Structures are given as C-alpha cells and as structure tokens.
Amino acid sequence: MLINRQCNILIVGLGLIGGSYAKGLRKLGFNVSALARRQETIDYALKNAIIDEGSVSPDPDLIGKADIVVFALYPHVFKEWIGDNQRYLKKGAILTDVTGVKSCIVYDIQDMLRKDVEFIAAHPMAGKEVYGVENSDEKIFYGANYIIVPTDKNTENAIEICREIALLLQFGAISILSPEEHDEMIGFVSQLTHCIAVTLMNCSDNEKLVDYVGDSFRDLTRIARINENMWSELFLLNKDSLLKEMDRFMEEFKSLRDELAAEDTEGMKEKMRTSTARRALFNKK
C-alpha cells in the first residue's frame, strides 16, 4: 500500500459524499479533517466523530498538512477553490475528487495546478436521494462501482493511490476511463436516468398516484427527488454528451412506440428479449 495510517486526509466539502468518505476513512484509523461552508456542519461532524478537525475557512494549517485531499464540491466551486487556495497545499500532495462530470474540469484543474502536487480525478458511483453530512453513510460505497479518470498528466503512483482509497472504502469494481469516455458513459447511466425520472413525475399531477403505483414506478422515480442546483449544473457541464444520449433514447423509445402502434408483436418481443438478456448480466450479487 502507498497509503498508510499516518496519512492526513482532508475532505473539502462535507455533504453526503464527503461525509461518507470521512466516516469510512476515519473508522479505518486515518486522521481526517474537513473544510465546509457552514459551522453547523463542522460541529455536527466533530460531535459525531466523523472528522478529527474541521474549519469553515480555508485554514492554511489544515490544508498544509494534508497528504491526500478529496474534493466533494460543486464543479464551479472546485475550480475556484484551487485558484484561491492551492498555495497552501503540501508539496507532493495527491488531490482527488468525486465530481460527476470530468472533461470540463479535469484538464482545467490540471493546467492551473502547481507542478509539485497532482490531481487524479475519480467518480464513486454511489449516492442517495438525501443530502448533507447528517445522512452520510460509508456503507453506500460497499460494492459500488468506482471510476478512476486519469489523463496523460497523471502518474501511475496517483492512479494507485486512488485505487487504494476505493479498496479501503470497500468499493466493488474499479474501472479506468478517460474523461471523455467517462462523460459519455455518465450521460447515459446517470444523467439520462435522472432526466427520465424527473420527466415521469412531471407527466402526472394525480395526487392519488401513491395509492396506485407498484414497485416499478417507485423504482423508476426514486431519483426524481433531486437537488436541482447540483444536477442542472452537471447537466449543463455535460450538455453535448447528455443531449446525444437523450436523442438516442428518444429514437429507441419511438421505435418501441411505433411497433406498438403497428401491432408488431415480434418487434416488441425482440426488444424485450434483448433487454432481458442484457439486464441479466448485471444483477447485483
């Protein structure tokens, strides 16, 4: 292991995901500190032994002693933070993140970053439809997918540290994708699905729906409870990929619709056989 228990880990942004990183890593024996916007967040995290130290200001001491810094911020805030505070970073520090879009931030941050520290992007594919450090839970990572998103500028060393963090937090599959591959894939598996869930709930104002639905509708709309500020930002930052996925989905959906209109039973069944076979490949163990 490149990481050892003497490493100081700083979490910047102590929401659901940042808080879950903090909980998981602190329980493993690391010294975990955090920066957050609100004093209540820090107070809660200290009181509940989620972190060892914390501050609402960019405390040069906290930043300066961190060997690993995990950014769990909105994309635009992340860039601002680097611009304002990178001067405090320890020489040799490894920076990573949990941001849901990559191309639009990874290259910019690597370009602006001091040459004696390294940023390696990552995306833990885990979440909940609730927010804040109060809801953080390191168990959301158990068995979940973890994607490391290196560029040509990254070292094998940094990729390995990222992998170790994922292993320590008990993620399942660990994959490596380029920023472009990541954004295309995330446009499909994450952003498109959120668009669908939001749309479904916008289709009906029937307040009695709750008494009629089965698990299928519940499942398809769980993520319709959505943080509109974060997700509208993520959608815009990945606009081209997401639009492509939305158009592809509409085309495929239209094809099923037209088969139904034409009573093309065999066409519909063929799509159902395909979906059944593909979905069977990834049932959670």
Place this chain on the structure above:
Amino acid sequence: MLINRQCNILIVGLGLIGGSYAKGLRKLGFNVSALARRQETIDYALKNAIIDEGSVSPDPDLIGKADIVVFALYPHVFKEWIGDNQRYLKKGAILTDVTGVKSCIVYDIQDMLRKDVEFIAAHPMAGKEVYGVENSDEKIFYGANYIIVPTDKNTENAIEICREIALLLQFGAISILSPEEHDEMIGFVSQLTHCIAVTLMNCSDNEKLVDYVGDSFRDLTRIARINENMWSELFLLNKDSLLKEMDRFMEEFKSLRDELAAEDTEGMKEKMRTSTARRALFNKK
C-alpha cells in the same frame, strides 16, 4: 367478514402471483386448491404445502366446490377458460383475478358469465422480475397497492369480498377504479415504466456497463428483465392508453431536452422542483 375459514379457494394459474395468493391464503387456514398447466407445478406446490389439492385438468370437483376463484392467467387464456369451464362453477361463486388490463376483458367476461356467479376484477400492484410458483412469496403483497375494478354489474357484496382478500393478504392501500380509469392509470405507472426500462437496455450494447452503473441505472432497469409473451400481450390489449402515455412522456421528455439544449437552467430547475415535491408525497413508509 364475509369470508370465513371454511371457504374453499381455487387459484387458476399457479405462477408467481397465483402461487403467492395460494401461499398467503393457505397460511391463513383456508382450503386452497389450484389448477395449473404443468404437473411439475402442481407437484411442487403440493410438496411445499402451498396448496391442499391441485390438478392439471379442469377438474369439475375442484372447480365445483370453490366459493372463491382467483384467476391468475394470461388475458386471452382467461376468457377461454371461462367459455370452456364455467359450467362447473358452484352457484354463488365469486370470481376475481389479478390481470394487468381490464377494459378488454372485464366486460366480455361479465357478459358471457352465468348469472348465478359473479366476477369482480382486481389488480394487485405487486410483482417480481422472476417467474413461477418456485419464486412465489406472499410477502410481495405486504403494504402493496390493491385496486378493485368493479363495473355497474357488480354487487357491494363482491366488492367487499375483494377488499377482504386484500386485507387478509396484507395489502396496503385499497382503491376502487373503473376499468377505463384503471387502464389509463396502469398505462402510465406500469406499462410506460416497462417501456422505458426496456428502451434503456436497448440503447447500449456495452457489456462492461455493469462496472460503471450506479443504483439509479440499476433501479430504472430492474424491470427490463421482462416476460416478453405476457407483456407484449398486455401492451397490445391496452394499446390506446399506452400510446397516449408514451406520447405524453415523449413530449415532456422533449421539453426537458430542449431546455437543456437552450441552456434554460430555470426551466430545468422548475421541472426538478416539481418532480421532487411530487415524489416526496409517496415515499414508502
């Protein structure tokens, strides 16, 4: 209660849902018999104490002693069965069903049925993405929604018996809808969601998807494992309602897509706020 433990209950069609009715009712002390297509199904159900008696032929004795008959068959098979076997039914028997579409069968069956028995349609909003009596489980009904679908021909007595079955099986909300209301609603909450799940899986042939997805994609595609014979039949039998729901969904989805293309952040956020507020109304207790 109108139903008592001396009632003989016959399940016609011993798949996942029929088997789950049988399990739940037999555990409550009812005498439960079943008709199924395959001898292995009957053997399995007898061996596992899911039923008291069973047959692969339309045994006049079994049919003739049933006070309540629950049909868990494909829609077209249901009508055939009534035509062929209603002469064996006990005078005063109450017939009910679990069929996923109503307008296209309820009126026909009530028209063709003997006047000394009564058919009251019902739809338990529960299921699983696996099939067969081997997977049956009465717990899938606990807290699930149950919809009773009477017509003008139904008596209060039959509606009450249906309600009692739902209560005995521990369903949650019990609602009453007309066949037309039911089909419109089911086109939206059940059939449309299955169309979406099937479409999502048809959008990508990436076999590594399993290593990238988060819970959102898993949730939205769980029902993409689908029985193509049953669901293509259900879609066709509810074609007009489902097409209307598919078109409404596409229109709403297109609206979100166009807001993204135009970078209309406020428009997107408004949809997200709506979806969040509406979905919050029906979180499972």
